[in-house]
Amino acid sequence: SQQGEEDPQALSIQEGENATMNCSYKTSINNLQWYRQNSGRGLVHLILIRSNEREKHSGRLRVTLDTSKKSSSLLITASRAADTASYFCATASNTGGFKTIFGAGTRLFVKA
């Protein structure tokens, strides 16, 4: 399976600190995506990084991709209480069809 696996499973930090979440996957990919899910809500797309990219930024988010290690990281800088949510990485491959497989997620809790 190419399912991504996030690490850690849960993370608790103080407001203002940085949060780093990691994702590992098993097979070659076309792109890797990060999503946020607030409790009781649907997933919201945060950022997509293609297999030929190494780093991408969006506001307070920074994503890196290392295809040689089959891993990615999501960094949230200067975290806020509103960042409290679950974060999922998702890997997309067109091998055998176009579909995106989600990992189990990291639960982030930012204390005010």
Added chain:
Amino acid sequence: DAGVIQSPRHEVTEMGQEVTLRCKPISGHDYLFWYRQTMMRGLELLIYFNNNVPIDDSGMPEDRFSAKMPNASFSTLKIQPSEPRDSAVYFCASSSAQGATGYTFGSGTRLTVV
């Protein structure tokens, strides 16, 4: 755009009953996906469509599950008969070709089968 619209938001039904979940994707998106989320199994891809045609239904758990997309603006996921283990949150998502901008998810339908 109102985003991906799912209905109902909540559904409680008795075991053995038929359940139909509905989804309206974002206009212009030609991929539509049905996912199921549970604590135990996380997010599972059930089936996806491209231009209204089912492409991969390998994630559909049993013959009790079926999905249709009669046109570009509507899809259904049907469970008949429903069982307690089908209780989960079912999400619909849509995407443009090759998912260049990621998926847009609906708010989900929370299904409880008693």
